[in-house]
Amino acid sequence: MTTLALKNLSLPNPFKAVIGFFASVGTAMQVSRQIAANEQIARALLVEYKEHTYYSLLAELNHKTMEAYKKNV
Numbered sequence: 001m002t003t004l005a006l007k008n009l010s011l012p013n014p015f016k017a018v019i020g021f022f023a024s025v026g027t028a029m030q031v032s033r034q035i036a037a038n039e040q041i042a043r044a045l046l047v048e049y050k051e052h053t054y055y056s057l058l059a060e061l062n063h064k065t066m067e068a069y070k071k072n073v
Contacts, residue, residue: 027069034065 038061046054 027072031065031069035062038062038065 038058042054042058042061046052046057049057052060
């Protein structure tokens, strides 16, 4: 009787939680590295986009970065 009850008892897998945590940390690291790279990219692209200021171009790059990572989640 006890073995039947234990077999049907669905406990959460602790490894799934740990893997999910490390996956989210990895994604956060990727996003932060991309945003840091966007600062350098915005400086380089500012010559090509005269209608933008540095901060508006940076905001647009960061917005596109966040949209790309939202699609992957």
